[in-house]
Amino acid sequence: MTIQNPTYLWALLGLLVPLAIHLWSRKAGKTVKVGSTQWLIASENTRFSSLQFNEVFLFVIRTLVVLLAVLILLDLVQKQPADARKMAKTWVLTEKALLKDARVRPQVDELVKAGASLHLLEPSMPLVSPKELSQETFPPKEKAALQTSSDPKVFTSLNYWSYLRELDTRVDAPKKVIIFAQNNQQRFQGTRPNLGLEVEWINLPQQRKQVFLLDALQLPKDSLLLSIGMSDESGTQVIQEKIGRQANTKIKDLPSVIVKDAQVHFAQVPNEGIQIRVPTPKRVLIVYDQAYNLDQQYLKAALETVGEYMQTKVEAQTVAWDKLASRNQNQERLDWAIFLGKASKGTKAKPNISNQRIVQQLRPSNQWFAPDEAKPNVYYLQQRVNPEINANVLKVTFLEELTQLLFANPNAQERLSKFDQRQISLGQVSPQKKLETDNQIVNQNEGESETQSYHLLWWLALVIGIVVERLIQANRLKV
Incomplete structure (x- = not known):
């Protein structure tokens, strides 16, 4: 039972009215017939000299009438859980591989026994029944579905935020989602979503490096x-x-x-x-202005030295900025293009003439090359390749870094993503809660429970109580 209008509880003070009436009223005495009242001696009124409770049954009737009136004012109703088909449940989301993890399985079993619905954290989020969970016969994936992290080839295909966005738009979306997953940084792509779901994220840190x-x-x-x-x-x-x-x-x-x-x-x-x-031959073009003439000579010599060391051909060509436009653009595409100095007027700053580029950008650093964070095929040369200005060019460190950059594995980043265990904080992982309007809150509350009102019953009982009380009172006066 739930009281809708608790402010009317003060009306219970009305119970004092029938109590006072039955404590202070005197029971009617016998009628004595006499010829004249002048011989009767007046007696004192003893109404307040002694309290005596009388007419118990009538008191009970009047008390019930007052209580019924108070119940009508309080709007007493009973909330009943809505139909299970209409009520949003709590979902547990996790990956198939984690269901065999000793840190996850006991918690999942406990939640499923408590009535939560278990779903796999993958596209379409298939349901796992308690029978399938106990027998570990999980539903097969759809053909178009992406594989989970147990398959290293598509490890980076997981995007938890996209799954939650999909779930938030479903008709059968739950009110609360409990997620067992590893909050690896690479599994969160794009911007953090605003969802109407209540998300509880349970992180599973890596046990070892x-x-x-x-x-x-x-x-x-x-x-x-x-x-x-x-x-x-x-x-x-x-x-x-x-x-x-x-x-x-x-x-x-x-x-x-x-x-x-x-x-x-x-x-x-x-x-x-x-x-x-095995190292493969490389074709490199060096574009320079006259201020970097000595730099391009040493850089070309360094590239040829690297090729001899790696026992492969490194073909290095040089061209000045002002002659770049007259260069035959139909030549075979280059592997690398290195830009030293500033482009001449009327020349495109960094023409797209190669797969990868090195751009001169001087910075105070001990390293020779630094990658561009936004463009994976662009690197910055942070020091001058001129022994008259920078003696570090004569050290073996320059040749080592140039060799590693020139013959770097193009597929290394994909393999690195497979084993990358960097994690982000739970505050950044959890989606932002979407603000709900008043209508959405009302509709949500209506979907969660159903109320049963007793107004008609209370009014019927009140009318019956008043009629019974009046009949008893009328019969008492006739006696």
């Missing part, structure tokens, strides 16, 4: 340049190690590296091997 092979480049003298990645929830870093091409190599603080045929893998994870890359 991920160590993986990112690349293996063939070097002269039967050696390899390994790129090794290490990632945890706080960040990802890549280190490089040069090893001999032998069957088993031990690297300090890292797992043993196994080299077999044209593949390399860690001893603990033989199924995560990578192919050894």
Whole structure:
């Protein structure tokens, strides 16, 4: 039972009225017939000298009448849960692979027993029945559905926010969603959505750091340049190690590296091997102005030196900015274009004549090259390649960085995304709550529960009570 108008509780003070009447009223005495009243002696009124409760049944009737009137004012109703088909339930969303995780499964089982609906965190969000959950026979994916993180080939296809947007537009959308997932940064693409759902995010941090092979480049003298990645929830870093091409190599603080045929893998994870890359020839164009004439000469010599070291051809061509327009544009497309200095008037600043570009942009830095955050195919040359101005160009560090950039693995970023464990805070993960209008709140409350009013019953009982009380009172006066 629920009181709709609790301010009318003060009306219960009306119960004092019948109580006072029955405490202070005297019971009628016997009638004595006499010839004259002059011989009768007047007696004192003892109404207030002693309180005596009388006519209990009539008091009960009057009390019930007052109570019924108060109940009508209070608008007493009973809320009943709506039909299960109409009431929005709580959904539990998680990935199929996480249902076998010891950290997730007990909590999921408890929520399902409590009445929550379990769905897989993937397109269309299929329902998992309790029977399927106990037997671990989960519903198959649709052909167009994206695979979960258990498949490394499409690991980055997961986008939790897009799934929640889809769920928010569904007719059967629940009121609350509990999500068991790892809040890896790469799984949240686009802007944080505004949803009408109540989302509770339960984070599952990584239990250990991920160590993986990112690349293996063939070097002269039967050696390899390994790129090794290490990632945890706080960040990802890549280190490089040069090893001999032998069957088993031990690297300090890292797992043993196994080299077999044209593949390399860690001893603990033989199924995560990578192919050894052989350097391929490169075609490079250097565009410069006269202020960078000496820079382009040293840069061209450095590129040819790198090619000789890597035992492959690195063809380096040079052209001044003012002669770039007359260059034959029908030549074979370049792998790299390096721009030194400023373009001449009337010349396009950075023509699209290559797949990847290096642009001179001087910065106070110890590194030679820095990637552009917005453009993955653009790098910045942060120091002058001129020994008269910068003696660092004569150090081996410049050639090492130039070699790594020139022969970098184009597929390294895709593999890095597979093992990237960086996570974002729960405050950034959870969608923003959409503000609801008054009409939406009313409709939502109507969908959650149904109320049963007793107004007709109370009025009928009140009328009956008044009639009974009047009949008893009239009969009492006749006696």
